[in-house]
Amino acid sequence: MIFCVEDDRAARDLMVYAFQAAGYDAKGFSDGKAFFCALKEELPDLVMLDIMLPGEDGISILKRLRSSAVTMGIPVIMATAKGTEYDKVIGLDLGADDYLAKPFGMMEMVSRARAVLRRTKPGKGSNILKVGGLELDTGEHTVFADGERLDLTLKEYELLRLFMSSPGQVFTRDQLLQNVWGMDYIGETRTVDVHIGTLRFKLNAYGNCIQTVRGVGYRMEK
Amino acid sequence: MIFCVEDDRAARDLMVYAFQAAGYDAKGFSDGKAFFCALKEELPDLVMLDIMLPGEDGISILKRLRSSAVTMGIPVIMATAKGTEYDKVIGLDLGADDYLAKPFGMMEMVSRARAVLRRTKPGKGSNILKVGGLELDTGEHTVFADGERLDLTLKEYELLRLFMSSPGQVFTRDQLLQNVWGMDYIGETRTVDVHIGTLRFKLNAYGNCIQTVRGVGYRMEK
DNA sequence: CTGACTTTACATGAATTTTACAAAAACAAG
């Protein structure tokens, strides 16, 4: 599924049509509000994002996407009328996967999208993370440990997903809060520890794969 | 390039030096005026911003940075005296990327900066230090000596990281305290010696790579 | 009501700091 965020109705319809013709599912949104609303229902494989938008602009939307663990991994292609270098730099800095300068042809757009999808989703649409005997399917929202299905709560699932997306990397509690909870917690909270605890408990048949790095945070064994 | 905005001269120099030792270009500025002046010439990859500043304060500077398209995407780490939670809230609301409570060690500062850079500018956050057969990964918080994993405590790890970031360089005990423990460590103790001792013990299979320079301090063999 | 999430409180064990003394090096004087 590809989401297209573009305020101009004609352009938006054209894009959606072009993607559908190329065999992709696609939906169009006229602004950030509608887009984030739809995001709650379904996570797309790719987002086409116009920089110039009424209300919240594309840069801001991209930032919000990148700041939440759930949407962090979604590839984004930025599109803008302004050929200025600055927008390009900012977009790519924030983690846009590619950049299209208007006016662009539909063929070029589809081929760029295909390239990004090929890079980020080898196996076409299979978004399965594997670390050791752990397998997490982001499409199905399921987790298997040595083939056995685990029943995780949302926070546990997202924690695990974050860990599995960067095995070996240490995450501080602040980073975990920022990525999984999405907010900037003030003061101290043991919430993270508790969830790590329950996650470990459910994983305990599988093994001790979430390590604590004393004084720093937690890490998943590579 | 990293810009450090900090009014205290000693602290500022220390920060700039620490970044340079870690392989980053860095420049220091004592107030908002000098900082914005330099911004016209060059856009940094990261800004370290003290909240308490003479003239325009850090919050206001951050606001100005975020309000211009050119500087909007520059990541910012705020630094402030401990306990002023209110500032933290405001800073994070305005889009600071991270937050450091004074007093903080230079090692921690560099590692936070690296984390932010890794997130915003992949490629700028290369994070593996190698000296001889020693290998230290700052992202994973792991150390290998001749391929064998070492289990270090936080202080041992940060000491080693400091040494490895400037092999051959002699550090006085004061410098070690300043860098690893924090800017204003109070009282003189033998703490450093003890930690050097335990670090040496854990490294002893690898070799005597941390030498004492009698009357001065310690140094890592190049 | 139920399940998920958060907060609180406390036990535990690890990390860190302090202390004390031994060992090593530097130094001074004969």
Added chain:
DNA sequence: CTTGTTTTTGTAAAATTCATGTAAAGTCAG
């Protein structure tokens, strides 16, 4: 070159502080 003295460093062990795991109670949304 000795010898004794002083300074500096190494380190074992005790004392202290701190971070974490976790049970249990509280909160909240559906």
